[in-house]
Amino acid sequence: MKILILKNNLAEGVGVVERAVGTTEKLPSLQHLHxxxxxxxxxxxxxxxxxxxxxxxxGKILEHGECSVxxxxxxxxxxxxxxxxxxxxxxxxxxxxxxxxxxxxxxxGDPKDFPLLPKVSEGAIVVSIGVGTIRRALLSxxxxxxxxxxxxxxxxxxxxxxxxxxxxxATDSFRLAEYVVPETAFESPSDVQVIIPLRTTEEILRVFxxxxxxxxxxxxxxxxxxxxxxxxxxxxSVDGVYPExxxxxxxxxGTEALVARQEFIAATKLVSSLAGxxxxxMVTVEEKGKYLELSSGESSRGENRYRIPAKIHGDxxxxxxxxxxxxxxxxxxxxxxxxxxxxxxxxxxITSASEPFIRYVVMPIRS
Amino acid sequence: xxxxxxxxxxxxEIELQISRPNFLTWLKQSELVDxxxxxxxxxxxxxxxxxxxxxxxxxxxLILGSLxxxxxxxxxxxxxxxxxxxxxxxxxxxxxxxKALPLKPQQPLIELRIDPVxxxxxxxxxxxxxxxxxxxxxxxxxxxVIENVGTRYNPLFIYGGVGLGKTHLLxxxxxxxxxxxxxxxxxxxxxxxxxxxxxxxxxRNRRMEDVKRRYRDVDVLIVDDIQFIAxxxxxxxxxxxxxxxxxxxxxQIIISSDRSPAAxxxxxxxxxxxxxxxxxxxxxxxxxxxxxxxxNTKTPPNTLQEKTIEYIATKVQKNIRELEGVLNKVLxxxxxxxxxxxxxxxxxxxxxxxxxxxxxxxxxxxxxTVADFFEVPQVELTERSRKQEIVEPRQITMYLLRDxxxxxxxxxxxxxxxxxxxxxxxAFEKISREMTQNPTLNQKVAxxxxxxxxxx
Numbered sequence: 124m125k126i127l128i129l130k131n132n133l134a135e136g137v138g139v140v141e142r143a144v145g146t147t148e149k150l151p152s153l154q155h156l157h158x159x160x161x162x163x164x165x166x167x168x169x170x171x172x173x174x175x176x177x178x179x180x181x182g183k184i185l186e187h188g189e190c191s192v193x194x195x196x197x198x199x200x201x202x203x204x205x206x207x208x209x210x211x212x213x214x215x216x217x218x219x220x221x222x223x224x225x226x227x228x229x230x231x232g233d234p235k236d237f238p239l240l241p242k243v244s245e246g247a248i249v250v251s252i253g254v255g256t257i258r259r260a261l262l263s264x265x266x267x268x269x270x271x272x273x274x275x276x277x278x279x280x281x282x283x284x285x286x287x288x289x290x291x292x293a294t295d296s297f298r299l300a301e302y303v304v305p306e307t308a309f310e311s312p313s314d315v316q317v318i319i320p321l322r323t324t325e326e327i328l329r330v331f332x333x334x335x336x337x338x339x340x341x342x343x344x345x346x347x348x349x350x351x352x353x354x355x356x357x358x359x360s361v362d363g364v365y366p367e368x369x370x371x372x373x374x375x376x377g378t379e380a381l382v383a384r385q386e387f388i389a390a391t392k393l394v395s396s397l398a399g400x401x402x403x404x405m406v407t408v409e410e411k412g413k414y415l416e417l418s419s420g421e422s423s424r425g426e427n428r429y430r431i432p433a434k435i436h437g438d439x440x441x442x443x444x445x446x447x448x449x450x451x452x453x454x455x456x457x458x459x460x461x462x463x464x465x466x467x468x469x470x471x472x473i474t475s476a477s478e479p480f481i482r483y484v485v486m487p488i489r490s
Numbered sequence: 491x492x493x494x495x496x497x498x499x500x501x502x503e504i505e506l507q508i509s510r511p512n513f514l515t516w517l518k519q520s521e522l523v524d525x526x527x528x529x530x531x532x533x534x535x536x537x538x539x540x541x542x543x544x545x546x547x548x549x550x551x552l553i554l555g556s557l558x559x560x561x562x563x564x565x566x567x568x569x570x571x572x573x574x575x576x577x578x579x580x581x582x583x584x585x586x587x588x589k590a591l592p593l594k595p596q597q598p599l600i601e602l603r604i605d606p607v608x609x610x611x612x613x614x615x616x617x618x619x620x621x622x623x624x625x626x627x628x629x630x631x632x633x634x635v636i637e638n639v640g641t642r643y644n645p646l647f648i649y650g651g652v653g654l655g656k657t658h659l660l661x662x663x664x665x666x667x668x669x670x671x672x673x674x675x676x677x678x679x680x681x682x683x684x685x686x687x688x689x690x691x692x693x694r695n696r697r698m699e700d701v702k703r704r705y706r707d708v709d710v711l712i713v714d715d716i717q718f719i720a721x722x723x724x725x726x727x728x729x730x731x732x733x734x735x736x737x738x739x740x741x742q743i744i745i746s747s748d749r750s751p752a753a754x755x756x757x758x759x760x761x762x763x764x765x766x767x768x769x770x771x772x773x774x775x776x777x778x779x780x781x782x783x784x785x786n787t788k789t790p791p792n793t794l795q796e797k798t799i800e801y802i803a804t805k806v807q808k809n810i811r812e813l814e815g816v817l818n819k820v821l822x823x824x825x826x827x828x829x830x831x832x833x834x835x836x837x838x839x840x841x842x843x844x845x846x847x848x849x850x851x852x853x854x855x856x857x858x859t860v861a862d863f864f865e866v867p868q869v870e871l872t873e874r875s876r877k878q879e880i881v882e883p884r885q886i887t888m889y890l891l892r893d894x895x896x897x898x899x900x901x902x903x904x905x906x907x908x909x910x911x912x913x914x915x916x917a918f919e920k921i922s923r924e925m926t927q928n929p930t931l932n933q934k935v936a937x938x939x940x941x942x943x944x945x946x
Binding site: 151299359366441470 | 510511512514515538539542543544547548571597601604606609695818822826
């Protein structure tokens, strides 16, 4: 194998895949990066057997071939190279890396020992979506999910095509976020439902950064392949049935408060400074009030309150929230105003008129 | 030789031929899960897709050879990925996050606990189900069904008015069955609305087979509010087939409805007769003692005065959901204001909860609905006719005018054929009394009331 390549491209590609390098595995090849030339350039692969990441880097191929090198040696060298161009050449399992003023020889492993990537079956359903769209959707919901050993089926993000729309949903059983992608922003040959492991969603957000590209997501029974022309992630899906979450989102609320979002965020952060161990802050609206009052603390620890002007429709209420959950529900929106919809004894719904495709539901703390 | 022993021998042999890290990574967590003697195929489970790919490509010959040297009837090996082990995905960061979560007082989203496989809501149990004279038959029948799934009463048909606890009973039964038989009996709960949607979806997407499989591959099918499928021919037909398939195989079917099979007007005859073929049990209005018992179970200790609870039990009579609604409002009020509730406020809460629907109903609505229900001309009710078949409808009208609209007795008498106010009083008392003794009358009144509220 011999290839001439730009240092920046190589460093970027290696940076993308090296997060998938296994750290604890006993098999040495799992701590390696696998390099192989293809017609498109140099393909670098790493896997920890839970997921695999691949990046294809353009370069001038002088001789086809493959090799495998320890990531812990190869990647710092690539990162710190000072020259613009690099030549990689592998002879007898030793990779030499040559620039105009630097030369390194790295003993590698047998490329045949590198794990084979599982293939997505022929019958896989392929959904096509803009990278920007899936990123926005995932960023909106992923904060509501939490890894749970007891309930693996919610330790991930639900990806569900139904009735012509794509739903992304995450929950940790205390709050739930839903993002709806309209028909025009993606293509899918049929309805499909899969749960993407949380770890994989993190990698998707990291690996696919170019909002202009199209991401193709191939889903079969056991695994999902996420691919753009130059990057690929292959990961298993979470087994299990996602809960029928739609019943949770309240269709009607008792009281609605329209609030400026930035001020609500600022108030939540400020008032949280005296919140108790349960992160509890109280949100109160008085009968015919014109304010939303946030308060926390108690006399021994110190107490504080913050009043935000609000347009209120409905009865008085007083609810206690974990401020982090409330904050997350405000953070995912971008518009100037949000609507806090409170139902007595039930979940609270946070929505925004400017982003009707996002819904965030949070349960209060029992006071 | 058992599957486990066989596989242990094979692994012992392979371990000698490949490197230790390779063995630990790819084969340590493998298992022989199935062995089909007829076609000589064994099924091996592996921890992940990567292992499956690797073993199938690199070790297949080794494994097959080793298996055949022990048992020559084995012809082939297939590989599957074991079910997602929850432990594999935990990263350090996530473990830290988990520790930081202050979960104690945080309330969960209850509906999320609904089991997606059975659709059962764990919130409903027999522990919180109060049994009294009005529902003891239904409760006893349900217990018999739980003891003898599919053999005792099949189908079990439970009917009763809105908010009397049918859904609670159904979920509780499903949950108990799951618990008692440790999940070996497959339970599936569905509302008839969901069933209709599934059938419609299946027709549109040509996936009828999926729906058939989902509903027929169960041991206990629970269908809530069956009355809604009446008048939807395709759904009724599909349900009929499902019903027959399950029934033939002695699978338990539990159905609820707001009225008896005979009283669902557009229900197809063959379905009706099938529903009537098992056990029919009704749930009627709870009596005072039972209402009191319900309130006492639902009230957290030391929050309400005894007399407040008794007063609510006296006032709210017809609907357990309303009973709970009033209770929750009272509790909330007390918590919010931090003071004991006054009788005046209590009356206010009760009236705003249970009368909310009667605001736009007029005497004319009631008279028209009663006339429609009994199929008698409206004028007969409002004239001085003494025909026998008019007597009961007229008395019911009087009862409803008083009960729903709180009209004065003289006014009621005046409206229905210029009668004396004592006639109206007599009618109201007679119907009130008979309703407690005569379930058919009770049913009729409830249905008429429902129609009045819905403005049918």
